[in-house]
Amino acid sequence: MSQDLADGVTERQLLQSIVEVARYVYGAAASSVFMVDPGTGELIFAAVTGSGGEQLIGTRFPAGTGIASWVVASCQPVIADDLDGSDQFARDAASSTGFVPSTIMAAPLIADGECIGVLEVLDRYSLTPPAPGRELHDMELLGLVAVQAALGLALLRRHERAGRPAERLESLVARWAGRPVSSAVDPLALTLLAASVDLLDRP
Amino acid sequence: MAVTEPQWRRRRPLQFPGLPAWSMPATAARSESFSISAFPGIDAEWAWGGADGSGVTVAVLDSGVDGTHELVAPIARGWQVASGDEGQLRLEECVPVDTAGHGTACAGIIRGIAPGAEISSVRVLTDGRFGSGSALLAGLDHAIDQGFDVINMSLSTTRPEFRPRLAELADRAYFRRCLLVVSAHNLPVESYPWNFSSVVSVASHDDDDPMTYYYNASPPVDFHARGARVPVPRPGGLQGRSTGNSFAAPHIAGICARILSKHPWLTPFQLKSVLYHCAANVVKEAGADVAGPR
Numbered sequence: 001m002s003q004d005l006a007d008g009v010t011e012r013q014l015l016q017s018i019v020e021v022a023r024y025v026y027g028a029a030a031s032s033v034f035m036v037d038p039g040t041g042e043l044i045f046a047a048v049t050g051s052g053g054e055q056l057i058g059t060r061f062p063a064g065t066g067i068a069s070w071v072v073a074s075c076q077p078v079i080a081d082d083l084d085g086s087d088q089f090a091r092d093a094a095s096s097t098g099f100v101p102s103t104i105m106a107a108p109l110i111a112d113g114e115c116i117g118v119l120e121v122l123d124r125y126s127l128t129p130p131a132p133g134r135e136l137h138d139m140e141l142l143g144l145v146a147v148q149a150a151l152g153l154a155l156l157r158r159h160e161r162a163g164r165p166a167e168r169l170e171s172l173v174a175r176w177a178g179r180p181v182s183s184a185v186d187p188l189a190l191t192l193l194a195a196s197v198d199l200l201d202r203p
Numbered sequence: 204m205a206v207t208e209p210q211w212r213r214r215r216p217l218q219f220p221g222l223p224a225w226s227m228p229a230t231a232a233r234s235e236s237f238s239i240s241a242f243p244g245i246d247a248e249w250a251w252g253g254a255d256g257s258g259v260t261v262a263v264l265d266s267g268v269d270g271t272h273e274l275v276a277p278i279a280r281g282w283q284v285a286s287g288d289e290g291q292l293r294l295e296e297c298v299p300v301d302t303a304g305h306g307t308a309c310a311g312i313i314r315g316i317a318p319g320a321e322i323s324s325v326r327v328l329t330d331g332r333f334g335s336g337s338a339l340l341a342g343l344d345h346a347i348d349q350g351f352d353v354i355n356m357s358l359s360t361t362r363p364e365f366r367p368r369l370a371e372l373a374d375r376a377y378f379r380r381c382l383l384v385v386s387a388h389n390l391p392v393e394s395y396p397w398n399f400s401s402v403v404s405v406a407s408h409d410d411d412d413p414m415t416y417y418y419n420a421s422p423p424v425d426f427h428a429r430g431a432r433v434p435v436p437r438p439g440g441l442q443g444r445s446t447g448n449s450f451a452a453p454h455i456a457g458i459c460a461r462i463l464s465k466h467p468w469l470t471p472f473q474l475k476s477v478l479y480h481c482a483a484n485v486v487k488e489a490g491a492d493v494a495g496p497r
Contacts, residue, residue, distance in 0.1 A: 070449070079445060107390075135409075135431040135432055135446040136431050139446055146390070147391060
C-alpha cells in the first residue's frame with residue numbers, strides 16, 4: 001500500500017470493501033464482518049452489505065455463541081447449511097443482519113497469528129443455485145478472500161501504528177530542544193536514549 | 204503418473220508473503236500415486252469389521268457437548284475449564300452442555316461411527332475468551348491424565364508461545380497410548396498441534412461416505428476424511444449439515460475407536476499404521492508397491 005493511498009483509507013472502508021467482494025463473489029444475499037475485541041473476546045459487528053443491517057454496526061455480541069465463535073475458536077473456515085428459523089445460528093445471524101439465513105459460511109481473519117475477526121457469507125448463490133458438491137471449493141475460496149482481507153487489515157493497522165510514533169517523536173524532540181546539557185542526567189536514561197537513537201537510525 | 208520427487212520431500216510453497224504455508228487445499232487429495240510397503244493382511248475388515256467402539260473411551264476437547272441430544276447421548280462424563288482461587292485454570296466436573304454447538308457436532312459424528320464408544324466432554328471453549336491457548340492446554344493435560352484412549356481436537360491455537368507445552372503434552376499422550384486426532388488447518392497460517400508428528404491430523408475430502416478416508420503422502424496432513432455436507436446434531440435437538448476440517452477429524456476419531464475396540468493393545472504408532480494401510484487409496488492387491496487414485 002503506498003503512503004498516499006494508505007493515508008486516505010480507513011478500516012471501515014476496507015471492511016466495507018471486503019464484504020462487498022465476498023457478497024459479489026458468491027452472489028450471496030448478504031455478507032458481514034465481526035471483529036474480535038481482544039480484551040473481552042466479544043464480537044463487534046463491523047460491516048455488512050446486502051441486508052440493511054447497517055444500523056446495527058458497532059453492536060457487541062458475547063463470546064461463545066453463534067457460528068462466528070466456532071470460527072474464532074477453531075481458526076478454521078466452516079459452512080453450516082440446512083439452517084431453519086429455530087436454529088440458534090440462524091437466529092444469531094438474524095439479530096445482526098435483520099434476516100434469517102438458511103446457510104452461513106464463515107472464515108477467520110487472521111493477522112499476526114491472531115484471529116482478529118470473522119468474515120461471513122449468508123445464503124450464497126441466492127440468485128443462481130450452484131451445482132451440488134461445491135462446499136469444499138466454496139470454503140477454500142472464502143479462506144483465500146479472508147487471508148487477503150486479513151493481510152489488508154494487518155497492513156492498515158501497521159501503517160496506523162507507524163504513523164503515531166512520528167507525531168510523538170516530534171513532541172519528544174520539542175521537549176528535549178533547548179535543554180541545558182547537564183552531567184547530572186540519570187546514566188540509565190542516557191543509556192536508553194543512546195539505544196533509542198541507534199534504533200531510530202536503523203534504515 | 205510419473206512422480207519425479209516423492210510428495211513427502213517437496214517444499215511447502217510460500218503462498219502469501221510473511222505467512223508460512225503449512226496448510227494444504229481442502230480438496231487436494233487422491234490425485235497422485237505413491238510408493239508403499241504394504242502389509243497385505245491389514246485391511247478394513249481386519250481393522251474394524253464388526254466393531255462398534257465398545258470398551259473404548261473418547262474425549263471431545265471442544266466447546267462442550269449437549270448430553271441430551273438424541274444423536275449424541277449418553278455422555279459419560281463432562282468437565283469444564285474454570286478459574287481457580289488464584290487465577291490459575293483448573294478442571295471441574297459438570298453436566299455436559301454446549302452453547303456453541305461445535306463440540307456437539309463432533310461428538311455426534313463419533314457416535315454415528317462408533318455407537319458403542321464411551322464419549323466424554325472436556326469443555327475448553329467456554330463463555331470467556333475463545334481460542335484461549337491456556338484453556339486448551341489445561342483441558343488437554345486433564346484429558347491425558349484421565350487416560351482416554353482417543354481425544355478429538357477440532358481446534359488449534361495460532362499462538363507460538365504455546366507450542367513447546369503443546370508438544371510436550373502431545374508426546375506424553377503418545378507414550379501413554381492416548382491417541383490425539385486433530386483437525387488440520389487449511390489456511391496459510393501456522394497453528395498447533397495438528398502439525399506435530401505425534402498426533403493424527405485430518406483434513407477434508409469431498410465424498411459422502413463416513414468410513415472412506417484417504418492417506419495423504421504430502422505431510423503434515425496425515426489423512427483426508429469426510430468433511431463436506433456432514434450431517435451433524437445442532438443445539439436444541441436440531442440437525443443440519445456442516446462443512447469444514449473440524450468435522451473431518453471426528454470421523455477418524457470414530458474409526459480409531461472401532462479399531463481399538465477390536466484391537467485394544469495397539470499403540471498410537473501401530474494405530475496410525477493401521478489407518479494408513481486401510482486408507483481407500485492404499486488398500487490394494489498384495490505384492491504391488493504403488494498406491495494412489497482409485
